[in-house]
Amino acid sequence: MIVWDVGYTEQLCSDGVLDVRQVRANVRRRLAETLAARDHGFDAGDVDLMVCEITTNAVRHSASGSAGGGVWVTMLFASRRIRVEIQDDGGARAVPAIPSQGGGWAESGRGLLVVDGLADRWGTSVGNTGQTTVWFEVAG
Template identity: 50%
Template sequence: MNVREIRAHLRRELAGTGVDPADADLMAAEIATNAILHTASGRPGGRVWLTVIVSPERARIEITDQGGTPKEPQIPHSASLNGRGLLIVQELADRWGWTRDASGRTTVWFELPRTGETPP
């Protein structure tokens, strides 16, 4: 998936769930863009995967890259002029984090609360 496809799919998955789609869209776009810029996901034939899990209390959005970088996701210094995507995620998400599997693929995830009386 590319960033545009991730955003469109995420909006469809979150429709009617009571999760703020604007915040989710922004954070997913930042993470997917990082994956494309800094990992094998941005090379020809590269891929990015999106997982959306909605529970009665919250939604968890996971974006997985194709690996290929030894660098760990990190939040830049507040004075940095670029690379602020994870800083946005840190500020908007209830919780967030990342994992790396044995093949080197990194998954960055975040959680947002559900509001209202909408069913999962």
């Protein structure tokens, strides 16, 4: 069982379309603040990239990408583990999944492959009101 030492949850939204860069900047700031006092081996660049991929999916495939849409970001910290959860505003047509092989020349559709390759664990859940949460964990 993992005992989380520190946790943060915040809603990030916009009057227009949610800016993925804003979400990434907030996560980087929280990550730096929390890890500054800890001995860790986390790759903040990997965390940043996974946040970017998951948030981009939320903006492209759910109501989070509508005017006024947003995401909830939760970050949990244990001594040697980080968990990040990104919850969209709902309205997605499907649960996020790694696409089947075949679209080698496609310009999109590889975000969850990146998450799968960088995270120690990751997954999805759908709430009762349709919001999808994509989470990942990395060990340091």
